[in-house]
Amino acid sequence: MQIIEQNPSRTIFRAMESSEILDHDDTVRESYSDSSFENVPLVLSWQRTNLLLSSETARTxxxxxxxxxxxxxxxxxxxDRFITFYQSFSENETKSDGxxxxxxxxxxxxxxxxxxGLVxxxxxxxxxxxxxxxxxxIIGMVLLEFAPGAHGDKTTMMVVGLIFTSIGFAGIETILPIYGADQIQQHLKGVYIHWxxxxxxxxxxxxxxxxxxVNLLGDKKLFEQILPGTIGIVLSFLVFLSGSKWYSNSKLKSDRLLEVGKALAYRCGLRRRPSNWKSSNSSYYVRQKKxxxxxxxxxxxxLVNSSxxxxxxIDAKVSNAYYVQQGGLNSVVEGADLTNDYPVMYYLLYSAELAAIIIVIPVLVICIYPALYRRGYMIKxxxxxxxxxxxxxxxxxxxVILEYHRQQDCQQNNxxxxxxxxxxxPQYFVLGVGESLTYVTGIEYAYLETPRGLRYLAMGLYNLAYGLGVLAAVLITVIVTKYRPEWYPQDQALCPLGKHGIQNFLLILLFLLCILLVCFVSVALIVRRQNRSKDSEDDEHSGPIYIRTSASWMRSTSKDETMVIGTPSYNGSSSDRTFY
Structure with missing residues (x-):
């Protein structure tokens, strides 16, 4: 199936199921593979970002x-509670260990x-x-926050709470972005993933x-007694439940994963192939090929998740290295030491990375991408x-440049x-800009390029790539601290010691990042070539063509019989869901 508009700046959409007829009140049905229109739903949605809050699905x-x-x-x-507990109740352990x-x-x-995602x-x-x-x-967060004041085995209670919290966190982080995007129209999904x-x-x-x-006011113990983690997750749960009656696809589950697994088993010879496996005229053959x-x-x-x-x-280790580097810099502001007396300097600096994300995403969504699209450009x-x-x-x-000047400053000032x-x-802010481009685009790619019925698995694979990266970062730290401990000090007393080589550790990370960048570019070129090959094959075997009007779809049985209809304008009605 193909979708065509008269305006040449519009993009042609192809769907894999040629027999599907679309209803006039729906956006493009999501049972197709999105690989043939890379980045288009996202680009189209930049022009109507306000629809995300003005549509009938704004509440959900x-x-x-x-x-x-x-x-x-x-x-x-x-x-934060776990790191503080580990530092307080573990002997000969530093905050870096926590x-x-x-x-x-x-x-x-x-x-x-x-x-x-599989479940x-x-x-x-x-x-x-x-x-x-x-x-x-919720159970894990309660154990985590009550463990420091418990009368029994505090460590066991903390570990069990951490395990439960990790399981809950993994699931919520996988489900909420995809479930939210499933509630809205196709041309708004890309914007929602960013938001x-x-x-x-x-x-x-x-x-x-x-x-x-809390640290400035000196009431940290009172803050911990309030149990912010438990209150936060309970409120999140109640808010999620409050929208239950408005959610769509709340019971959606699919047999597509099983079907794909069977097709792969047939293809690899692990299962006996049916008699009509190679019959190109059978619907079974078409389904298995799909x-x-x-x-x-x-x-x-x-493969794309390699980025x-x-x-x-790099992000996991760079952030920790920046924290170590901070110890050799001056944290005194107006006579107050924001590292020792008031341990808030890390929060302030890390907030620069978060501020970059909060600033860059709206700028990209509202300003940069629409401006580029109006001029005929798309950043894929x-x-x-x-x-x-x-x-x-x-x-x-x-x-690295800051570290060079920091060492000179320490030598000149004894x-x-x-x-x-x-x-x-600046280095935190630039890192946040990179995160805004890499992570968000990765989620967007995993969602929009996967057919419905496998999207939660795709999001799980994205998170798996992220988790393996974090574990690899820990492994790098263990190796460096074992063989070159002076390259990665375990405390922040860098300037008084004067003997360290954290710039070498940063250069190692830079070298690894350059290698990963080259590998990702190579993978991207291979994937793009495969997508173009697939598009050419779809052109040769395309099915009926559907043309979008303001309130209906018109069907043509072949390309030669296609009726080209003028592109309607959007009048603000929820029933007029056209592509822009």
Missing amino acids: VLIILVAAILESVAFSAGQ IRYHFLSLGASYCLSALI VDSILGPYVTCVLLYLVY IYLGQNLGIVIYNIMSIL NISIAKQLMRIV VFGFST YFPRMSLGLFFAALSIVAA GNATLSAFWQV
């Missing part, structure tokens, strides 16, 4: 968005996402799975602001992800740091 969209923000606040509180174990738990939780797509569906995972999440990622980071900003205020095509598309998504793996590897998936990796490399270069820690803001 906002509910899921608020739930994601509250969940992000809760997770930040839980992880952060390392935090990254281990984070990477492991993201790796669970693939399994959860959602094939067994329980998104709504039931999400409710169950929220309950697990929900912004919302998740906004939740971290909210927690950082609360932490800064399932093989879907399996190949999932493999392409896995997410690379960025998460792969260039955006490559650009994100480039910004990450630029951030590391800025950190080991006393005078260079302000706020000079780290």
